[in-house]
Amino acid sequence: MSLILNQIFNLFRLLNSETGTNQIASGIACGLVLGFAPTLSIQSILVFICIFLFRIQIGAAFVSAFFFSFIAWILDPLSSLTGSFILEIESLRPIYTAMYNMPVVPFTQFYNSITMGAGFISILLSPGVFFGSRILIRKYREKIVEKYKNNKYWKIWTSTTIYKWYTKYQSIMG
Amino acid sequence: MTENAKINSAENEKTADGKNNKSKTKKIKNKGPVRIEAILPVSTIFALIAVYFILFFDSHLRWGLEYGASMANGAEVNIGHLRSSFLNVSLNIENIEVTDASNPGKNMIQIGEIKFGMVVDALLRGKVVIEDASILDIQLQTDRKSPGRVYESAASSDDGYFMKEELETMFSGSAIGEIASFAQSENPELDLTDKVLDLKTSKRLKELNETLDTKKTQWQKRLDEMPEEAKIKALEERADVIGKKKHTTPVEVLASLKEVHSIQKELRGYSDAVKEAKTAIEGDSKLYHSSITDLEKFIQEDVKNLQADFKIPRLDARSLAGSLFGTDFFGYIYQVENYVSMARSYLPPDDGTDEPEKITPPGRSAGVNYVFGKPNSYPSFWLMKAKISSSGAAGLSDLSGEIRNVTTSPATLGKPMTLELRGSMPEKEIKDIRAEIVIDHTTSTPMEKLTLEAGKYPIKNRILTKSSDAELILESATGSLKLSAEIRGDQVNIQANNKFSEARFKSSAKSKILQDIFASALPNMEAVTLNAGAKGTWKDLDVGISSNLASVLESEFKNYLKGKFSDAQKLIEEKVKKQIEEDQKKLLSNFKDTDTYFKKQLSERQNRILNLEKELGKSAAGLESQSSSPIPGNLMNKDSMDSLLKKF
Numbered sequence: 001m002s003l004i005l006n007q008i009f010n011l012f013r014l015l016n017s018e019t020g021t022n023q024i025a026s027g028i029a030c031g032l033v034l035g036f037a038p039t040l041s042i043q044s045i046l047v048f049i050c051i052f053l054f055r056i057q058i059g060a061a062f063v064s065a066f067f068f069s070f071i072a073w074i075l076d077p078l079s080s081l082t083g084s085f086i087l088e089i090e091s092l093r094p095i096y097t098a099m100y101n102m103p104v105v106p107f108t109q110f111y112n113s114i115t116m117g118a119g120f121i122s123i124l125l126s127p128g129v130f131f132g133s134r135i136l137i138r139k140y141r142e143k144i145v146e147k148y149k150n151n152k153y154w155k156i157w158t159s160t161t162i163y164k165w166y167t168k169y170q171s172i173m174g
Numbered sequence: 175m176t177e178n179a180k181i182n183s184a185e186n187e188k189t190a191d192g193k194n195n196k197s198k199t200k201k202i203k204n205k206g207p208v209r210i211e212a213i214l215p216v217s218t219i220f221a222l223i224a225v226y227f228i229l230f231f232d233s234h235l236r237w238g239l240e241y242g243a244s245m246a247n248g249a250e251v252n253i254g255h256l257r258s259s260f261l262n263v264s265l266n267i268e269n270i271e272v273t274d275a276s277n278p279g280k281n282m283i284q285i286g287e288i289k290f291g292m293v294v295d296a297l298l299r300g301k302v303v304i305e306d307a308s309i310l311d312i313q314l315q316t317d318r319k320s321p322g323r324v325y326e327s328a329a330s331s332d333d334g335y336f337m338k339e340e341l342e343t344m345f346s347g348s349a350i351g352e353i354a355s356f357a358q359s360e361n362p363e364l365d366l367t368d369k370v371l372d373l374k375t376s377k378r379l380k381e382l383n384e385t386l387d388t389k390k391t392q393w394q395k396r397l398d399e400m401p402e403e404a405k406i407k408a409l410e411e412r413a414d415v416i417g418k419k420k421h422t423t424p425v426e427v428l429a430s431l432k433e434v435h436s437i438q439k440e441l442r443g444y445s446d447a448v449k450e451a452k453t454a455i456e457g458d459s460k461l462y463h464s465s466i467t468d469l470e471k472f473i474q475e476d477v478k479n480l481q482a483d484f485k486i487p488r489l490d491a492r493s494l495a496g497s498l499f500g501t502d503f504f505g506y507i508y509q510v511e512n513y514v515s516m517a518r519s520y521l522p523p524d525d526g527t528d529e530p531e532k533i534t535p536p537g538r539s540a541g542v543n544y545v546f547g548k549p550n551s552y553p554s555f556w557l558m559k560a561k562i563s564s565s566g567a568a569g570l571s572d573l574s575g576e577i578r579n580v581t582t583s584p585a586t587l588g589k590p591m592t593l594e595l596r597g598s599m600p601e602k603e604i605k606d607i608r609a610e611i612v613i614d615h616t617t618s619t620p621m622e623k624l625t626l627e628a629g630k631y632p633i634k635n636r637i638l639t640k641s642s643d644a645e646l647i648l649e650s651a652t653g654s655l656k657l658s659a660e661i662r663g664d665q666v667n668i669q670a671n672n673k674f675s676e677a678r679f680k681s682s683a684k685s686k687i688l689q690d691i692f693a694s695a696l697p698n699m700e701a702v703t704l705n706a707g708a709k710g711t712w713k714d715l716d717v718g719i720s721s722n723l724a725s726v727l728e729s730e731f732k733n734y735l736k737g738k739f740s741d742a743q744k745l746i747e748e749k750v751k752k753q754i755e756e757d758q759k760k761l762l763s764n765f766k767d768t769d770t771y772f773k774k775q776l777s778e779r780q781n782r783i784l785n786l787e788k789e790l791g792k793s794a795a796g797l798e799s800q801s802s803s804p805i806p807g808n809l810m811n812k813d814s815m816d817s818l819l820k821k822f
Contacts, residue, residue, distance in 0.1 A: 052216070054207050080541050087544045100546035103298030114541035 002172035010174055011059030015137065016145055020057065025133035029126040031064025036079075036122035037073045044109045072118055083117030205576045205605050232256050238345045246516065249273035249282075250322030264291040273322025274315070277507075281318055284645040286311025290560070294553075301552040309442035313571055316600065327598040342371075350497065350639040350646055353688070353731055356486060356738070371480065371753055375472040379757045382465060386765060389462060393772050396451045400779065406444065409437050410786055416793055425799060426786045431797040440788050446782045454774045459769050466765065469758065473750055480746045486739070495704070495724035498638045498646075499672075503719055506670055511712060514622050523620035524585035553583035562595060570680035575608065590614035590621075626657040631675060638723075643684040646692070651677040664711045672704040699723060747790070 015024065030047055035042045051061050087096065098101070099105045109115040148154060157163055175276045236256040243251035254269025267288045274282035290307035297303075319427040416434055421427045557580040564573040575595035593611040600602060606629025614621040640647075651674035659668040677699055681692040699722070706719040732739075 051211060055209055076541075085544060093546065096544070097546040103295055105483060106299070111546065112541045113543045141397070 008059040008063060009051065011063065013055055015140065018146065021137050023055055023057040024060045024137055025027055026054075026128045027051070027060025028133040029130040030056055031061040031066075031127050032068045032126055033119075033122045034061065034065035035068025035070075036118040037108055041115070042104065061083065068122075072122075075118070075121070077116055079115065079121060080113045081118030082120055083113035086116050086120060087113060117124040192241075192525075201691075207653055211487045214567065232258055232311060233332065243272070243325070244325060246305045246520065247272055249275035252322075263294055263297060264289065267354065269453055271316075271318065271322075271699070273318065275324050278321040279318055281316045281322075282314070284316045286313075286564075290557075296556075299552060300554075302555045303552050304557045309560050309562045309577070310564065312562060315602070319490070350494070350644050350688075350727075351642070353644075353735070354610060354753055356735070371476070371749065373472075373476045373750060373753060374470060374479075375476050375750065375754050376757065378469060378472045379754060379761055382761055383471075383757075383764070385465070386761070386768065389458060390768055393455050393768075395774055396455060398774070400444075400447050400451055403408045406779070406782055406786070409441055409444075410782075413790055414784060416797075417789070421800060423796075427797055427800045431801065432792065433798060434602050434790055434794045435804065438787070438794070441786055441790065445780075445787070446780050448776065448783060451612060455772055455776065459772075460623055463767065463769075466762065468506065468662075469754075473747075473754070476750050478749050479742070480750065483744065484742070484746070486742045486746070491724040491728040493719065494727055495719040495721040497573075499704050499706065499721055502704075503670060503717070505667055506657060506706075507556070507715070507717075510661070510668060511598060514661050517622060518615070518620055521580075521613060522585055522592065522613050523615035524618045524812070531758040553581040553586045554588060555580075555582040563631065563752070564597070571597065571599040571601065573599070575609075584615040585611075588616050590616060597674075603630070603632045604628055620661075621663075622661045623660070624657070624659045626655065628655045629652070630654060643685065644688055646682065646728050647680040648674065648702070649678045649680045651675060666710060666712060667713065668708040668710060670704070670706045672706075674702040674704070676700070677702050687734050691734055692726070693710065695726045697732045699726065708730060 009026075011024065030051055034047050035045055037047070050056065051058055086092070096111070100111060110119070233256075235258065236253050238252055239256070240253050245382065250268075250273045252271040252273075253267055254271075257266040257268075258264070259266075265288075268286065270283075270285040270288065271281045271286075272283045272747050274280045285312040288307065289310075290304045293303040293305055295303075298563060303735040336726070412433065416430050416437075419426075419430060557577065560575065560577040560580075561572065562575040564571040571593055574595065574597055578592045579587060579589045581589075584591065591611075591613040592608065595607065595609040599605055606627065607629040608625070610625040611622075612621070614623075631653045633648055633653045636645045636648040636651075638648055654673045654675070656671045658671070659666075661667075679692075679696045679699070681689075681696060683692060685687045702721060702723045704718070704719070704721045704723075708715045708717045710716045
């Protein structure tokens with residue numbers, strides 16, 4: 001739990017800093033895939049491995065997964081229709097049959113219309129979400145963070161001893 | 175600065191800010207997309223997992239298996255040693271001791287070693303499939319170092335599934351002891367003189383009296399619904415008028431004839447109503463009379479119950495056989511029921527739905543599950559074949575056999591579980607053992623079949639009956655057993671045939687008569703047979719036990735105790751009959767009066783109707799003959815003709 005909270009705090013720090021745009025954007029994209037996938041499925045585990053293995057912002061991934069899981073729930077009827085359409089493509093039937101009889105693969109629940117539809121939609125949307133997040137993060141930093149930093153109250157706060165001690169502590173502790 | 179901030183690449187910073195901060199790029203290393211620093215913690219976690227599996231997993235698995243097996247068995251199960259191998263996907267379990275719940279000091283079964291490997295393909299599908307296993311060094315009824323714990327088994331819970339209490343009552347007590355006590359008593363002094371007995375017959379008599387009152391009301395109502403007296407009388411008067419009338423013209427003849435027909439029609443309606451009421455009342459009366467006749471059964475039941483209350487023993491072979499060997503057979507039934515219940519719980523039969531076993535748990539929402547051909551669906555657990563052998567157990571036993579298709583989902587597999595076991599146990603002097611078990615839960619009607627044979631087994635000091643008055647022990651004998659049980663759905667059929675050859679008895683009795691009976695009957699008994707059967711459902715089992723020992727004892731008891739027994743029985747019968755005599759007489763007389771009254775009423779009405787019918791028949795015949803005869807001249811005037819023509 002402390003790891004997750006730490007990662008979420010890191011996310012806010014990163015958002016308000018001038019660095020880590022790609023990490024946050026890739027975290028949000030991974031969160032999209034996580035939120036759309038069934039809990040504790042093979043695909044979720046694969047995404048988790050990617051998040052831990054590569055430099056993806058974990059806090060961003062968790063927060064966005066939480067948010068996207070609600071969207072996925074709302075989109076379930078659409079996902080089911082999409083999944084049914086994909087699973088009923090006759091030319092892909094031999095592939096599905098092979099996958100259905102493979103070990104491990106059925107654990108993905110690919111044969112379920114909602115899982116297939118949600119998975120397809122999330123993979124389709126993930127590049128868009130990645131690039132869109134990058135743009136939004138930059139805009140946020142330019143428009144909101146800069147404005148906020150130029151605010152007099154912020155300037156007063158940053159000039160206080162407590163803030164200086166805090167920044168000192170941060171620089172030492174990392 | 176945070177970890178994420180530190181690892182941020184220079185390139186990333188450029189694109190993010192559009193600036194090139196030289197001082198920062200100098201300080202921060204350009205790190206790649208992979209978290210290299212995570213290798214150490216991840217490796218540590220994996221190392222810890224590996225250490226757990228090497229050092230602790232086997233112990234934890236052993237505890238888990240012990241707990242699960244103990245709960246399933248209802249008594250403690252111990253595993254001596256367990257060794258798992260992830261490389262070979264195999265398991266080796268040694269020294270399994272299964273406590274006998276009915277005798278915690280002994281092991282019901284002790285297995286030296288079980289070893290098996292699992293099918294990797296099935297494991298990757300989350301299933302445990304064992305292609306070939308070995309179960310070695312099986313021993314039965316071995317001594318435990320310390321008594322095992324006994325738990326309350328779910329399978330044998332008192333859910334009213336099995337008629338345990340009824341059978342226990344049937345087989346409880348000691349018939350021989352009761353006979354001994356009865357034989358010992360001087361005379362059956364039954365203090366019945368002033369005692370008012372609580373008899374079923376008395377209750378029945380009261381019921382019958384109440385029923386008779388109800389019947390009386392019903393029958394009277396029926397009588398009241400019949401044509402009234404006045405109506406029949408009116409018809410009689412109308413018929414009388416026609417009979418007395420002198421017909422002068424054909425018109426009058428025809429009019430009278432029409433009137434006769436009208437009366438006959440009305441009378442027929444009355445006659446039908448009376449007949450119907452008579453049939454109903456007579457039928458009812460007959461039925462009631464048979465209820466009175468059935469009182470004899472109640473009297474017999476009361477006599478039987480009183481005999482038991484006053485400890486007058488039953489001298490029939492069935493009761494004796496039940497008393498001598500019932501507990502043994504009850505034990506067989508109880509064990510079969512217990513194991514069938516367990517098998518049905520752990521190997522569930524087909525529930526009737528055609529759905530294949532789910533590969534994975536259901537998803538977030540229901541959605542539609544598409545099926546692409548028949549998946550290689552293994553059941554969750556499937557032991558394909560296990561060889562059983564106990565030849566290596568240092569001469570303790572020489573058993574060999576095979577178990578096939580043990581599975582948690584027989585319906586998915588479509589094959590019944592079978593077990594075959596043959597051999598002998600030299601140490602226990604048990605020879606020619608043959609056991610065959612078939613558990614077919616592949617359909618919605620589960621079937622279990624057991625055949626168990628033991629060619630020869632020793633019997634030592636088996637207590638047949640033991641009480642303060644008498645003791646009968648089968649000191650030594652050589653037994654042979656054939657037990658077959660078939661349970662299909664809820665229908666049970668259990669048969670057991672035992673033979674105890676070279677039987678030697680040890681007996682003692684306080685009563686001289688009983689000593690004589692034992693001395694006369696037992697030396698001639700070289701072989702004792704015991705045939706028992708139970709048929710029906712678990713809730714309603716028809717149990718029958720017969721034995722030649724019981725038959726011999728029955729005839730001997732009857733020879734010695736017949737007079738005494740019949741005296742006591744006669745006394746009870748007389749008391750019962752005397753107590754109900756007055757009520758019975760009253761009931762009979764009441765019924766007789768009622769029956770006679772209603773029969774008389776019905777007969778009177780029926781006779782009156784019959785007489786009237788006869789009279790009307792005669793009148794009709796006379797009038798018809800008049801109308802068909804030539805018309806006399808004096809009747810053929812013009813006015814008459816005109817009038818007749820007008821009428822027709």
